[in-house]
Structure formats: structure tokens, C-alpha cells
Amino acid sequence: MNLRVGWELINASEWDAANLTGFKEAAALLNMEIVAEANCDLDPVKQKANMEQFAGMDLDIVSCQPQDLDIAAEWFDPLVEQGVKLVFMSNVPTGYEPGKEYVGAITDSLYDMGVDSADMMADAIGGEGKVLSIEVAGVNYVCNTRDGAFRDTIAAKYPNIEVVEIGGFQSPDEAGTITSALLTKYPDVKGIYVSYSTPAISVLEAVKALNRTDVKIITMDLDTTASLDMAQGGNISGIAADLPYLMGFGRALIAAYGVLGKECPGNCYFTSPSYKGTRDNLAETYLLSFGVPAPDVVLE
Secondary structure, three states: EEEEEEEOOOOOOHHHHHHHHHHHHHHHHOEEEEEEEEEOOOOOOHHHHHHHHHOOOOOOOEEEOOOOOOOOOHHHHHHHHHOOOEEEEHHHHOOOEEOOOOOOEEEEEEHHHHHHHHHHHHHHHOEEEEEEEEOOOOOOHHHHHHHHHHHHHHHHHHOEEEEEEEEEOOOHHHHHHHHHHHHHHHOOOEEEEEHHHHHHHHHHHHHHHHHHHHEEEEEOOOHHHHHHHOOOOOOOEEEEEEEEHHHHHHHHHHHHHHHOOOOOOOEHHHOOOHHEEEHHHHHHHHHHHHHOOOOOHOOO
């Protein structure tokens, strides 16, 4: 069928790149070709512009993660009207139904990743102490859900751990500056939770600059820099992980159902399991998550 695909990255991360790799490998088997790529960088304004561009490119399939769900239909509706098959990552525009406006969606176990992060934090700091939560500021369904689950689990399961303050960042680079200020305000902090691995690297740099080797960092979504620090016994003690490579591969399969007019199983909403990535299982975690072995520098 020589299917033409538009693919929008969520952000410039290794996790997102693994999604793209998985999709491309499945697409090669299914005679699909990505002819347009864009990056929304978690910004609904950028996504609106990207979808307007895609609408003029005669595409058969578009796959992305919708931003700002309550208004996202505004920029996806023109693609629906053209008959483009939409496959979503993590969430769905408000009012959209599978088999109608979109084919299907695939996600990680958002709440479970927050729970796993809380459990790893408790393990890392011995079940007691003060921690910071460095989170995405504003509306982002994926991060908001995972961050909330982390805080909920700490409150419910670990009465001797206190989240003393939430530091909200707009861009990943801001996370380190916010962390430096909060560590000055709360010098007795034992752990820091970060929404995902890209800002966690900024947080890691800030912690190292303050020579705080005692502070444990827990984050989500695998990353080589974070993995290397963990492998070296550094500040990063745990990464809640999922299966981005297979989620990308799965998005191609969902798209194939759509163009063939087949109904997806399970109302066409699929979920990757969450699991705890630690130094003890790092090599296995990397292979399972990214679909490739960890770099030699991490394994060494």
C-alpha cells in the first residue's frame, strides 16, 4: 500500500528515540515509510503547528503523543477529516473514540511507574527522611499522573518520608537551578525524585556541583547518562522503566489494523508494564527497554 507516515517526537530523549526505532523496524516489514518528522517538545503550541504541517502532506498515518487533551482535537480534527489514521502514545484527545477519530493508543503503566519510583526512593534512603519532588510544571497528563502517583504512594506507604517541597520546571534545563536553590533551603534532604530522565541529568549536575554525594536520585525513563551514573554507584539509585522500543513497534501494528479496517483487540488501548531499573538489573533493563544492549561504557 506504500503507506506514508508522519511521526512526531515527544522530546529529544533516548526513550523517544527507542520508540522511533521500534516503529521504523516494524514499518519496514509493513511497507510504511516515515516521510515527515517533527518534535513538539511537550508543547501544545508546537504540536498544533506540526499537525497543520502534516495536514498538507498527503499522509496515511500520523502517530504522536497528544498535548493539552481538552483542546487537542482542534489540531487533529483536520487530519481525521482527511481520513488519516491516528495512533496515539499515552493519551487521547478529549471526546475522541477508538475506531472513529483514531485507531488506537499505547502507553506505559503511568500510575505503576510512580509507585515503583516511590518504592525505590524508600529503598534508597532507608525508609525515612526528607525528599524533594522536581516535577513538570503545568498540564501534562503523563508526567502529572506519574508524579502524583509518586507523591500519593509516599504519603500512603511511607509515613517516615516527607516530600518537603515540589519544584516545578518548564524546561528540563531549569531543573538543576531549581534543585540547587531547594538544597540550599533544605540541606538535610536525603532524596530527590525527578519526573523523567532528561531533567534528572540537570538535577544530577546540580547535586554533583554541591558535592552532595549523599543525595539519592530516583527518576523515570531510561537514559544512558543516568544509567552510567547508576552503574558507577553515583547519585542515581533507581529508574522506573517501561518498554519504549516495543511501544514504538506496537504503534506500527495498531496503524496496520487501522488501514486494513480491522478492529483492534481490547478496545485498542495497550499498556506496557512498569518495572524497577536498579544497578543490580541495569543490563537487563537496558536491553528490555531499548531493544539493544547497554553501551560498553555502562556495562564496564
